[in-house]
Amino acid sequence: MALRFRPVDSAFYQLFAEQAQHLVVGAALLAEMLAEGSDKDDVAARMRAAEHDADETTHALIRRVNSTFVTPFDREDIYALASGLDDVMDEMDEVVDLILLYEVKMLPAMLSQQVEVLQRCAELTADAMPRLQAMQSLEEYWIEINRLENAGDKNHRRTLAHLFSGEYKTIEVLKLKDIVESLEAAVDAFEKVANIVETIAVKES
């Protein structure tokens, strides 16, 4: 490994870890939203609060990049990682939002499998962020996220086939398809974060 002439400003790593913690909260709220008998309005309100907290952390990161002369890794990579993490939150928030907005009463049970993928991705991401500082043991993280994204893609395709199986009214298909696609977009957003981490790790190694 090459010598690193970058300063150790641990605030950046703490903020990335904080962003990822918001994603753990968001994924748990998604699971709650899908649970039978949950108070959907209450879950949605807490999701909005979580999304707001995530925004605050993102802005704190951006402000720190703009006011720091030498950053721990390339400025544009910090932006990319911060906005990548923020995108995950936005996609998860969108899922909750659409369920409420479209007044969907019956959600296909198989959606839970996709939410489990999201919860696992969130945990792995939260685990990986503190390891950015030493740039160590990150490979297992992005390999596992890529594996989960493949599993998520299979769930997604199975769910789409189910939606078009003739069991649902067309208007319900239209609603559920949007929700299912937002779930898939959230999984993809986790993969994008993992790709950014890989790019950073390769550059810095």
Next chain:
Amino acid sequence: MALRFRPVDSAFYQLFAEQAQHLVVGAALLAEMLAEGSDKDDVAARMRAAEHDADETTHALIRRVNSTFVTPFDREDIYALASGLDDVMDEMDEVVDLILLYEVKMLPAMLSQQVEVLQRCAELTADAMPRLQAMQSLEEYWIEINRLENAGDKNHRRTLAHLFSGEYKTIEVLKLKDIVESLEAAVDAFEKVANIVETIAVKES
């Protein structure tokens, strides 16, 4: 503020102002398209012309960046701003295009509120572009655009809920949803322009 060693090439600012003026024209045509009794074919033809003019200005900007040795601000920021402004036009053109293509007869009255947001965004953007040269008084512009984007988001969600209220046939929901999403994308595109301006202003300050 740091000393600026950049040359003053006012042609860039004039071209940005010109791009924003095309957006004012486009937003007005959108309002006309929605007005009762309007000649939709005629409005669509004028929208195509406006979109073509906007393309010309974008190309003039790109050519100027490519042939200028020292640009008034970072080359990639000029590209980003030029293509950001161009994206707004494309989204507004898409709305008009879909209304004609889908032969939508009855547009929900609430779409007008979103078009008003777009008209206000276009005016604010056109006002702000000439202020790029001195990099002054831009903060109020991007704050107001962000406020409008929030209002636009509320309009969008209210309209989606209305589309799925049971009042429309499913095939109409399918058509109107595309139109409504293009309107929302146009508002988002204005916000993206404001974010690019903010990034430029922060760098240059």
Next chain:
Amino acid sequence: MALRFRPVDSAFYQLFAEQAQHLVVGAALLAEMLAEGSDKDDVAARMRAAEHDADETTHALIRRVNSTFVTPFDREDIYALASGLDDVMDEMDEVVDLILLYEVKMLPAMLSQQVEVLQRCAELTADAMPRLQAMQSLEEYWIEINRLENAGDKNHRRTLAHLFSGEYKTIEVLKLKDIVESLEAAVDAFEKVANIVETIAVKES
């Protein structure tokens, strides 16, 4: 033309040519998928293999950029071109995938015109890639791709109008619209590749 101080590493050009060859294969498979009486499962399996091969070439390109000190043209342009070519493959794969997944029995005949546009784009792109090395005779390529993209856009709009003509059940419209939009996205992806080539050619000239 300015003197070029870049080394001649022909491996890059060979890999780009290889990527474009995968697209020729992919476009031919799309045509087969649409042909009457084709074995859709078999075509889809071969498409998956082609997409996998394309991925391998893309990764080989990325690895080569990461391990090469001086690249034949800007590192970020190589990334952009490699991922642009990869995106075309993904969009064509998506079309085949959706046809199978949605179990669409009757595809509108006019889709073939769009697939012809894609086949022509793939051939032109495969022809152009080897000319990257000398950076010569590329202008006719991107002009022709832009012309094809315009033709593709007209096809796309005509097909959408047809889908909403009342001939199809709404659930079929929903399925076919996704397929038609993926075809359009593949054409757009070819145009994006041509734009990247234009940017590179202008910089290097």
